[in-house]
Amino acid sequence: MSARRIINEVTMYREEFMREALNEARLCASLDEVPVGAVIVKDGKIVSRAGNRKESKNNALCHAELIAIDAASAALGHWWLENCEMYVTLEPCPMCAGAMINARIKSLYFGAYDKKGGGCGSKIDVMKTDLFNHNINVSGGHLEEECGKILTEFFENKRSQKKLEKSKTTTENDV
């Protein structure tokens, strides 16, 4: 476990929850969605789980974290997700990081770092202490290899599928 930053150690990372987020990510891959999964936990229990559904919903807002926040708010009957922890397989983007602050998530544990679009330190740091009126305990790099691998494999498959389709078209045109 490489804790990037712990502002206020009040909750403990639990690998079982990241494994549940990974299951959600695997489900995404089977639906041809970029595999990112999230679960929200309160008092040691999962209150919501979600995967990225941007393609199937044709909606840029349908990131795993936002769907999980929506479902947790419905389940708990309040927008204020007091004492809730977010487990997500990829470093959240700025939109999701902002939503977590608005939902008053207590702690965020993420898996792989997102150098291209991460909003929790990799590209920009929305979670910077005292930037907003709510600070989240952020810690990244949990099951980093597994969380990263599922994404790498997904994009490798996509590329080889495209190549295959291209070669098929070429062959058909040749005939």
Ligand SMILES: [Zn+2]
């Ligand atoms: Zn996002």
